[in-house]
Amino acid sequence: MSWSKDGRGGPRGYHHGNLKEALVRAAVELIAQKGPAGFTFADAARWAGVSAAAPYRHFRDRDELIADVALRGFVMFEAALAKAWDEGRPDPGVAFERLGRAYLDFARTEGPYYSAMFEAAIPLDANPGLREAGDRAFGVLRGAAERLVSLMPTGQRPPAMMVALHIWSMAHGVASLFGRSDGGRRALPMPAEDLLEAGVLVYLQGLGLVRPHKAKDEPPPGPWSPGGAKPPGSVPPAGSRRTS
Amino acid sequence: MSWSKDGRGGPRGYHHGNLKEALVRAAVELIAQKGPAGFTFADAARWAGVSAAAPYRHFRDRDELIADVALRGFVMFEAALAKAWDEGRPDPGVAFERLGRAYLDFARTEGPYYSAMFEAAIPLDANPGLREAGDRAFGVLRGAAERLVSLMPTGQRPPAMMVALHIWSMAHGVASLFGRSDGGRRALPMPAEDLLEAGVLVYLQGLGLVRPHKAKDEPPPGPWSPGGAKPPGSVPPAGSRRTS
DNA sequence: AGCTCATGTAAGGAGCGTTAACATGGCACG
DNA sequence: CGTGCCATGTTAACGCTCCTTACATGAGCT
Incomplete structure (x- = not known):
């Protein structure tokens, strides 16, 4: 059966x-x-x-089929992001890193869905359900950004929406330029995941959410440095993520 | 005539x-x-x-036509970026900002070229000339990153290549998610240019290359803050391409 | 005038989208 | 348990567009 x-x-x-x-x-x-x-x-x-x-x-037609794929993709995407974020456990910094990796991971392992979602040029106006699903997925990112931003002193908080859009943009940029390993893409000196992770870390440092670890506990100079983020642990560089 | x-x-x-x-x-x-x-x-x-x-x-076929469009696009792109960078005058920070804006500006005003360059899935392996043209355009970005990085103390310099890739990724992400105002895209609370500018600024701060808003705005907070750069007429619909 | 390139005309073949008419079989209902 | 409905698929056919090639013709150049 x-x-x-x-x-x-x-x-x-x-x-x-x-x-x-x-x-x-x-x-x-x-x-x-x-x-x-x-x-x-x-x-x-x-x-x-x-x-x-x-x-x-x-x-009805081909577009409806693709839209269905995209819709399912957004649902899966939201689930993957929500799972990675895990409501900010154990702490927002670590969880945010996981979120970034989950983004790229989805783009890579679910390439066709990702394509349908972001590269298929489906008219969102004609598919309100699709737009809502996309908004829900983005909502996870936005919620995470809000949580992160809330750790900052009141006067210095950037708009959470802006932070979310920046992270989304960088993740999407990395994913679409280097994410999929189809033949025509460009070679990278490092895995795309690490590229994104380093970029997000630098960005968060720029916000003041992560210490620049200028105290240089070790040789590792920064979020870059080839071995920087490899250990299966989580995110060694940049010192403590607490940023209380 | x-x-x-x-x-x-x-x-x-x-x-x-x-x-x-x-x-x-x-x-x-x-x-x-x-x-x-x-x-x-x-x-x-x-x-x-x-x-x-x-x-x-x-x-020979349609692909060769698109490849030709992409090739011309890369040449124009390189010229636009080089002009914006202007060899780092008056100083690398300001010039880098211009570079970011020029990127987005190109994506917006020359949308079809940008599409041909980055979204047409032309097999780069079969078009060495195209790859070279793309590499030359990226070279401008990379050269600018190198110059920027060289301002940092020797021990703290991140790889210029990585910085260039981060900027490229964010610019491409912003451009492809929000850059073109065709019907299906999402609305933004701010012009895409400003979103990118703010993102790049935060990123550069993260590198320690820009002090919090050195010559940018008058208000203290940071690269965000809605007064940043918003002459009212900055974002026309750009629906019709000029090209005629 | 004649050569050569650039373009038109014509024609075949293929694939796609779409619809209409017909076939099948699972399942609801008597 | 029988029976008929109807959702689901099939076959067949039409019209359209595209890709590609072969051949004819206009136009500039020497």
């Missing part, structure tokens, strides 16, 4: 049993192979092992 | 006279309208007012 849930493979009867799911998976697979603009409705049908007319029972 | 150089309009004889240029402009126009994946070779021919077979005399 499990074959009825498989998108491909096993024999199936006249009815597919789970075509909608299969089409979504087909879209994900095809986006992974050829980019969000590189596949067609007919392709998805073929990939799902079904005739070209079948998808019309489930999606 | 001039009609032989026009892409459209005026009467022309059997020979177009400048079809290659006209095709490039057509591509730019079509990318502006429908995105880098949203136009076809035949479209470009139609737009230029020639038959569908004519473009083959000038470009």
Whole structure:
């Protein structure tokens, strides 16, 4: 009975049993192979092992299929970010680092979803549900920024929204320039995750949220330094994250 | 007279006279309208007012046309960045700010080129010239970062390459998330330019390169603070591309 | 005048989107 | 337990656009 849930493979009867799911998976697979603009409705049908007319029972057109992928992506994204943030435990600094890594991790491991979400040029105006899902995902980032900012003395707090937008921008920039390892991208002298982590750390130092650790406890000069953030621990450089 | 150089309009004889240029402009126009994946070779021919077979005399296929647009874009981009940087005059901090603004300005005013350069998924491996042009443009950014970094005491210098990549990432992130005001994007509480400027400033502060708001605003708080740089007419919709 | 490039015209083939008409079989309901 | 409905898929067909090539023709240059 499990074959009825498989998108491909096993024999199936006249009815597919789970075509909608299969089409979504087909879209994900095809986006992974050829980019969000590189596949067609007919392709998805073929990939799902079904005739070209079948998808019309489930999606009005190709855009609706992609929008569905993007929607699922945002839901997964929100969950991944929320899990990484974990309400700021054990402390906001550490949790924020995790958040940044989770962002990139999602972009990398769920590349096709990420593409559908941010590169497919879906008209948000026509998909209010999609916009809401995106806003919810961004809300996690924003909530984290608010928490972080609240650690600062009242007079020096930057707008949390701005901080969230900066982090989002840098994460998205890193992800889209270097995140996916498809052939055409540029080579990096370091893993994208570390690049982002270092960037976020420098940024947070700029806000005064993290000590510049100028006390130089050790040789490691800064958030950069190749071995800086490798140990499986969390975020060694930059000293204590407490910033009480 | 001039009609032989026009892409459209005026009467022309059997020979177009400048079809290659006209095709490039057509591509730019079509990318502006429908995105880098949203136009076809035949479209470009139609737009230029020639038959569908004519473009083959000038470009092997659609990809070569887009690559040409991207190549020109990189050249323009490099020039714009170099001009903004102006070899670090009057001082590297100020010049770096200009550089960031020039980046966003390019992304906004030359949106189609920017799309061709960064969102068209052109295989760089097959276009060495394109890669070189891109590297040259990035070289401006990197050179500026090197200059900036050289202001720091020797022991604390972060790798210039990393700094350049961070700035690039943030600029690209801002540009691609909020830069173009096409219908589907998200609204921002501030102009994208200011968002980027503030982000870069915070980042540079994090490096210790800029003292909290040295020559920026008068009010004390920081790079944010809504009075920063907002002449009222700074963000026109920019819907129609000039290019004609 | 003649050469050569640039462009037009024509035509074939392929793929896609879309719709209409027909087939199948799971399931609700008697 | 039988039966009929209807959601789901299939087949077939139309129209459109695109890509590509082969051949014809206009226009400038020497």
